Amino acid sequence: MYGDEATKLTREAKRTIDHFPAYNDPLVRSITREIRHLHETCQDLIKTYQQDMQLAEREVQRRWHQQQSPSASSASDPNHTSLSMLESSSHQDSSLPPSTAAVAGSSRAHGGSSSHPMASSTRSYDSSFSTSTASTAHLPLEAQIRLAVEPISNIFLTKYKVHFVPLQRNKRALMAYHRQRLDKIKEIAWAYAMLSEDTRRKLSPDEITFYNEYERHKNKYTAEFGDIDLGLDVLFPPKEIFITVRVVKDCGDIVTDSGATLSLKKNSEHFVKRSDVERLITQGYLIHVA
Amino acid sequence: MSLDDDHYHYQDRISASREPEDLLLTHDEPGDLVKRLTQAWINERAAPEILKYENDCVNGLVAKCDDQQAVIDELDTGNDASILISILYQTELERIKFVLRSYLRTRISKIERHCQFILKDLSSRRKLSKAETSYAESYLKTTQDHYHSSFLSSLPLTLQVQDDVVFHRKLNMVSEPSLDEGVFCRINEDIGYFQLGEGDPIVMETGQIYIFRYGAIRALLQRGQISLI
Numbered sequence: 433m434y435g436d437e438a439t440k441l442t443r444e445a446k447r448t449i450d451h452f453p454a455y456n457d458p459l460v461r462s463i464t465r466e467i468r469h470l471h472e473t474c475q476d477l478i479k480t481y482q483q484d485m486q487l488a489e490r491e492v493q494r495r496w497h498q499q500q501s502p503s504a505s506s507a508s509d510p511n512h513t514s515l516s517m518l519e520s521s522s523h524q525d526s527s528l529p530p531s532t533a534a535v536a537g538s539s540r541a542h543g544g545s546s547s548h549p550m551a552s553s554t555r556s557y558d559s560s561f562s563t564s565t566a567s568t569a570h571l572p573l574e575a576q577i578r579l580a581v582e583p584i585s586n587i588f589l590t591k592y593k594v595h596f597v598p599l600q601r602n603k604r605a606l607m608a609y610h611r612q613r614l615d616k617i618k619e620i621a622w623a624y625a626m627l628s629e630d631t632r633r634k635l636s637p638d639e640i641t642f643y644n645e646y647e648r649h650k651n652k653y654t655a656e657f658g659d660i661d662l663g664l665d666v667l668f669p670p671k672e673i674f675i676t677v678r679v680v681k682d683c684g685d686i687v688t689d690s691g692a693t694l695s696l697k698k699n700s701e702h703f704v705k706r707s708d709v710e711r712l713i714t715q716g717y718l719i720h721v722a
Numbered sequence: 723m724s725l726d727d728d729h730y731h732y733q734d735r736i737s738a739s740r741e742p743e744d745l746l747l748t749h750d751e752p753g754d755l756v757k758r759l760t761q762a763w764i765n766e767r768a769a770p771e772i773l774k775y776e777n778d779c780v781n782g783l784v785a786k787c788d789d790q791q792a793v794i795d796e797l798d799t800g801n802d803a804s805i806l807i808s809i810l811y812q813t814e815l816e817r818i819k820f821v822l823r824s825y826l827r828t829r830i831s832k833i834e835r836h837c838q839f840i841l842k843d844l845s846s847r848r849k850l851s852k853a854e855t856s857y858a859e860s861y862l863k864t865t866q867d868h869y870h871s872s873f874l875s876s877l878p879l880t881l882q883v884q885d886d887v888v889f890h891r892k893l894n895m896v897s898e899p900s901l902d903e904g905v906f907c908r909i910n911e912d913i914g915y916f917q918l919g920e921g922d923p924i925v926m927e928t929g930q931i932y933i934f935r936y937g938a939i940r941a942l943l944q945r946g947q948i949s950l951i
């Protein structure tokens with residue numbers, strides 16, 4: 433079904449909102465493939481539609497002229513059949529490759545022979561068309577054309593929509609997926625200012641390029657504000673300058689701004705100046721206990 | 723709100739104890755700058771669209787922070803009283819820095835969210851600082867390049883645009899701030915009768931608190947007649 437892959441991708445994005453999975457390259461590729469296919473189908477539909485419209489119009493015109501000069505009308509009425517053939521091509525299963533559908537449709541419409549096997553399958557439409565032509569024979573030419581063309585337009589619009597809506601949805605899904613990943617990457621850039629090996633492996637090459645570029649712009653911007661570290665927590669204002677922290681991930685020895693050395697071993701607690709360790713809290717190495 | 727009250731309290735006490743020449747570096751008292759920045763920060767966080775950049779305020783305070791750091795460094799650490807003062811100064815400094823960075827980051831996140839819109843819309847664009855404008859431009863380029871090389875480049879040409887509108891559902895790919903969002907605000911000065919869209923005008927008096935549609939009171943906020951809370 434069209435759109436299934438995109439649903440999978442959006443589900444994945446939703447499921448992984450809290451952690452950061454590897455870039456799903458195969459799925460993205462298969463969705464772009466689907467978009468290309470849908471796009472081709474849409475283009476073919478438009479082409480077929482334009483041809484069909486022209487043929488139908490010509491058909492009605494020919495019938496009109498025949499009616500104006502009754503001597504020219506023939507018993508077999510090949511025109512009638514060719515129009516119904518044309519409709520049958522529009523009714524075709526859309527799972528057929530669109531290009532062949534279009535070719536088959538036009539070739540058959542041109543070679544309008546009354547004994548075509550496909551004629552039986554479209555009898556319902558065929559008969560309704562005959563009755564409508566019978567009752568509308570007195571109408572002016574323009575009205576007749578409008579009547580003949582209307583079902584073709586309706587069918588085209590339905591088919592077009594069926595292909596165009598999933599196409600747009602697929603693109604939206606791709607945009608949303610990539611955007612969510614960019615948001616995550618941006619978060620990492622602000623908090624860590626570097627990529628861990630683990631994260632790097634989960635990024636696509638394009639995302640790594642993005643990260644580097646983003647980091648560059650960010651640094652250029654933050655450089656304007658000197659020693660105000662814009663990457664720190666922006667939700668909770670500091671209440672005191674000395675805090676107790678517990679180490680949750682080993683980070684070895686660090687040298688503070690004031691020149692002291694802190695050795696931060698896992699599970700140890702320290703009473704330290706907040707500004708010295710704030711980065712490490714944002715990065716999740718330490719937790720603030722009191 | 724206790725946080726801000728707290729904040730002013732510190733500020734008043736500390737400004738009073740500061741050397742006089744320290745205060746003469748800019749025309750504004752540092753306390754006023756902090757008040758202005760804090761209000762700008764609250765407005766910025768509450769408003770759906772980007773507001774005017776408080777250039778003087780930010781620059782003034784960044785400079786002040788450096789000065790204050792120098793004052794702290796010079797304090798005699800042998801003396802108990804100066805240790806206490808040093809701690810108060812440092813706490814104040816950390817808290818001002820917090821407001822500054824939260825203000826700047828809030829703006830950055832809004833700029834990133836509505837990047838394309840802000841750069842196209844002249845009146846929004848004028849509200850950015852120079853650094854923000856160049857940040858927005860390079861950010862927009864980087865993200866668009868990323869989308870392009872990640873998947874758009876393999877789509878048909880007509881689908882590669884990044885600002886189309888899904889017509890049947892009015893979904894615009896360029897996200898715009900929603901001016902219909904509700905905001906809480908406090909009236910700063912007597913405004914008198916004010917026409918809110920349709921319906922009867924309401925009387926606005928100092929100190930009243932309302933919840934409004936942001937779009938309706940946008941102009942009042944720009945003139946500083948109300949503040950968001």
